[in-house]
Amino acid sequence: MSLLELRHVSKRFGSYKALDDVSFSVEPGRIVGLIGPNGAGKSTAMRAMTGLMRFDEGEIVFDGQPVQFSKTRALAKMGNLIEYPSIYPNFTARDHMKYYAMDSKDPEDIDELMALTGIDGDNFGKRKAKHFSLGMKQRLGIAIALVRKPKLVILDEPMNGLDPQSVREIRELIQQLSEKGIAFVVSSHILDELQRLADDVVIINKGQIIRQTTMADFLSENKAQVKVKTSDNEAMLEAAKAAGWQAKLGEDKDVMITVEEGVNAQAVLRKATAEKIDVQDIQTGTANLEEHLMEVLSDKEKKA
Numbered sequence: 001m002s003l004l005e006l007r008h009v010s011k012r013f014g015s016y017k018a019l020d021d022v023s024f025s026v027e028p029g030r031i032v033g034l035i036g037p038n039g040a041g042k043s044t045a046m047r048a049m050t051g052l053m054r055f056d057e058g059e060i061v062f063d064g065q066p067v068q069f070s071k072t073r074a075l076a077k078m079g080n081l082i083e084y085p086s087i088y089p090n091f092t093a094r095d096h097m098k099y100y101a102m103d104s105k106d107p108e109d110i111d112e113l114m115a116l117t118g119i120d121g122d123n124f125g126k127r128k129a130k131h132f133s134l135g136m137k138q139r140l141g142i143a144i145a146l147v148r149k150p151k152l153v154i155l156d157e158p159m160n161g162l163d164p165q166s167v168r169e170i171r172e173l174i175q176q177l178s179e180k181g182i183a184f185v186v187s188s189h190i191l192d193e194l195q196r197l198a199d200d201v202v203i204i205n206k207g208q209i210i211r212q213t214t215m216a217d218f219l220s221e222n223k224a225q226v227k228v229k230t231s232d233n234e235a236m237l238e239a240a241k242a243a244g245w246q247a248k249l250g251e252d253k254d255v256m257i258t259v260e261e262g263v264n265a266q267a268v269l270r271k272a273t274a275e276k277i278d279v280q281d282i283q284t285g286t287a288n289l290e291e292h293l294m295e296v297l298s299d300k301e302k303k304a
């Protein structure tokens with residue numbers, strides 16, 4: 001049984017449908033990346049899942065129980081870092097942990113949690129929150145999300161504003177926790193980071209789910225491409241299209257040609273030579289998460 005299931009969930013803000021018949025599920029211990037462009041509905045979906053926001057249609061089931069809207073009662077086995085937990089400037093990290101642990105009948109061991117999230121020790125344990133860096137506040141937010149021994153943690157943009165070192169540390173922390181069986185739903189605009197982090201992807205666009213699959217399967221849908229930079233990219237593009245190849249101009253105006261039977265870097269070089277086009281650079285590779293996402297979204301746009 002899935003740990004979390006959204007079934008046909010819709011949410012309107014006035015006449016605008018922010019969630020439109022959204023269905024997807026989260027399995028125990030998996031890290032699910034929720035991705036999509038600005039305004040796609042990621043935060044709205046996350047708020048609905050945690051019971052922070054009423055939704056209009058459908059149902060959400062977490063750990064066998066329907067999720068119901070509550071202003072005051074957070075779900076017992078779900079942690080979240082969506083709306084910032086209140087961080088009190090004159091509290092230390094330990095004061096915060098003690099305070100949030102009071103909400104739970106059976107809180108996690110605070111010392112263990114502080115060690116795990118790296119907010120223990122002389123550095124942070126004794127300092128007041130008003131002196132914390134953004135990375136430190138993110139860690140404290142995650143530690144607070146974990147204090148009730150959750151089975152699922154929802155993190156909206158947990159990497160926002162962090163330096164590369166902190167981003168890596170937060171990623172390693174999430175992975176470590178998922179190995180202990182905690183599931184995560186994470187949204188992030190830092191797609192190369194999400195590519196490293198997530199086991200599964202759920203793609204949302206204009207309030208609709210476009211795809212739910214594993215990260216590995218999503219990336220393997222990608223066909224390899226030959227990327228070629230020439231003295232005349234427009235002419236190269238025309239020549240490739242005339243040969244019946246799938247070709248387009250990339251973002252940097254290089255020509256991108258999809259690899260298939262009989263179409264590879266060598267064939268592209270031969271074609272360029274025959275057309276008297278100088279090749280300045282040629283590479284073969286597969287698109288990353290960001291490029292593949294852009295492709296999937298633009299295909300969807302064309303079909304709409």
Ligand SMILES: Nc1ncnc2c1ncn2[C@@H]1O[C@H](COP(=O)(O)OP(=O)(O)OP(=O)(O)O)[C@@H](O)[C@H]1O
Binds near residue numbers: 013039041044
């Ligand atoms: N309280 C609200 N009232 C009216 N419209 C809202 C409200 N909250 C969200 N919206 C709208 O719903 C849509 C989805 O917003 P949401 O914040 O869920 O998107 P998102 O995918 O999280 O975007 P981003 O990546 O920019 O954070 C947007 O068009 C937004 O303007």
